[in-house]
Amino acid sequence: MRSSSTRTRMFTRGNWLRAVLLGMLAIGMAGCASVKVSGPDAAAHAFSPAFAQARDLAQNAGTLPADKRAENDRAIDKLLAGLDDATLSADAAALPAGDPLYPYAGHALQRRGLPLPRPFDRGAWKFDAGNRPPAESDGYRPPVKLAVLLPLSGSLSPSAAPVRDGFLTGYYGESRRRPEVAFYDTAGTPGGAVAAYQKAVAEGNDFVVGPLGRDEVAAVFRDAKPTVPMLALNRASIPPPAGNASFSLSPEDDGIAAAEYLRAHNAKRVLVINGVDEGLHRAAAALRDALAERGGTVVESLEMGGDAASLLARLQSALQKAGQVDAVFLATRASEARTVAPLLRAAGLGEKPLVATSALVAGTGKPADDLVLDGIAYPTEPWIVRGVSGLPSAASVASQLKTARGPAARLFAFGYDAWLITAYLEKLALDPNGQVQGATGTLRLDPVGNILHTPTWSTFRGGSPVPLADASAR
Structure with missing residues (x-):
């Protein structure tokens, strides 16, 4: 037993405003006509009016201040939401590589459960830290040495217990290579989640799961400047740093x-x-x-x-x-x-x-x-109402573990899926239609690192x- 961890081997404003207004006017025209966009990047594809306006907005998004960027993003999302599935799919497929609208269009496709025409650009994502063996045929490629950051003591410990037990149920249920796992108590570590993350990195872990609290996640994203990739178990007010992911049931x-x-x-x-x-x-x-x-x-x-x-x-x-x-x-x-x-x-x-x-x-x-x-x-x-492959029924697990009973069952499912995401994150990141059928729903990874779960x-x-x-x- 260490004092801070428990270890086991089993375990220009005017142009922007004009573009926004034009975009709003185009919403009612979505799917009713098309705009032919010339130039080598458009390759003569006839984009729908709303999609073309969204593309104009996306071109300038990176130059906008934060508050205007948020408004701009909402305008783009609204334009794309007005398109029918076939139009959105065809227009997204016609975008050239590197087009700034593709992350928005791909995200809109994901929310509808539609396939992506190609993967998102994940240039900052790395999966060879710790010399991981190659992926299995189904995409299974877990870390070599894994840290899990949870508040195992303190006021959040009742929420952390079912997450921990769900995670370990998935871990023990896997018969293939599994990482060495170390659990770090973020509530019992001086300096909290940031110090726990830094200690996990110093001890050679090549992937980190957690922390759990929203404030903890924000602190690690902001203050720890993650050098080892992590799957945060909540969604903070700031997006995950490049190469990191977050998963929540918010x-x-x-x-x-x-x-x-x-x-x-x-x-x-x-x-x-x-x-x-x-x-x-x-x-x-x-x-x-x-x-x-x-x-x-x-x-x-x-x-x-x-x-x-x-x-x-x-x-x-x-x-x-x-x-x-x-x-x-x-x-x-x-x-x-x-x-x-x-x-x-x-x-x-x-x-x-x-x-x-x-x-x-x-x-x-x-x-x-x-x-x-x-x-x-x-x-x-889905695990609670009809079951999922690889995990015993909710009733069966609840009969053995009190952390899987009643309202805690949802957090147990969340912890189970945290293990699945850890083991299949490369597939979710690099496969254009990478998805995993989890206990909380169908799991996908959006362009900025948020895990989407379709319930x-x-x-x-x-x-x-x-x-x-x-x-x-x-």
Whole structure:
């Protein structure tokens, strides 16, 4: 036992503004006509108007200040979101190598589950540190010496335990070459996550998984200046440094997943019901942004609170202001959803798509109480509802490990997938359509190093959770 680690071998502003305005005007024309772009880089391909405008915006993106860059990125995403799948795929394939729009177009394809025409440029990514043996035929190529940074003590340790156990379940379940693993307690190390990362590097690890907390991840990205690649287990306010990745189950991911679900159901005008939890507000904010990028809008937002009568009155007032409503997004937990669901049906919204976050299941489990939740769709982990290859069923694991029971099951699945990503990161990075079927969903790597996980979708039927019939396609 060491004091800070536990080791085991088993283990120009005007031009920009003009381009943005032109881009916004082109959204309504997407897919209706084409613009022929001349020059050797376009090779006579007739780009759609919106795609051509997005390309103009991307050309200047690197020269913009940070605040204008964010606006510019949103404008590009909105233009691409207005394209149908066939047009987006064809236009992306016609871009020449090195075109600044390709990362945006490829990311848009990934979010829809569509194939990439070629890999992203990963020039800063390295996979030979530690003299790794060549990849197996399925892409399996884990590190040689691996460090895992988790808060094994302190206030975050209850969250870290299922992540650790899920990781080790994946690790032990692999019969091929496995790395030597060292666990570092970020809460018990003086200097925290940054010091733990630096110690892991000094001790010769060629890959690092973690840390877990958002502030910890930001600190390592900012202060440690990573020299050994890492898979951070949260998403910070800054993107991963080149050659590094991050993986999270953040509330924002639920909002983005819901926006994709609603886009697939042609629901553009969405009423949002907000619960009292801060994380749920983050999910609602992410939904709002993602809908805007996809040509939709939040028509009204209603806060929970008060008795049923006052809530119904506020709901009816919101509907009068909103006009047409195509769907309802419930950023609530089960207790709040059980209150508002009957009111939505009383207000005539019962036949509209009702979509929630993964937090919907918090506080469920009694079918007699949960009947009112029937028909509400929510994202969830495929391992929990239908199982995944290579991992025993959720019920079987829960019978053996308390860290895989109840709400902890989601973090257990997250830890399992952290191992899969570590072992298959080269495949995810360099294969244009590299993906891994994980416990949390289909795993892919976006152009800036964020792991995307496409969840499955479930609903309630007879008061019990069941997979949606088309869940595998979501």
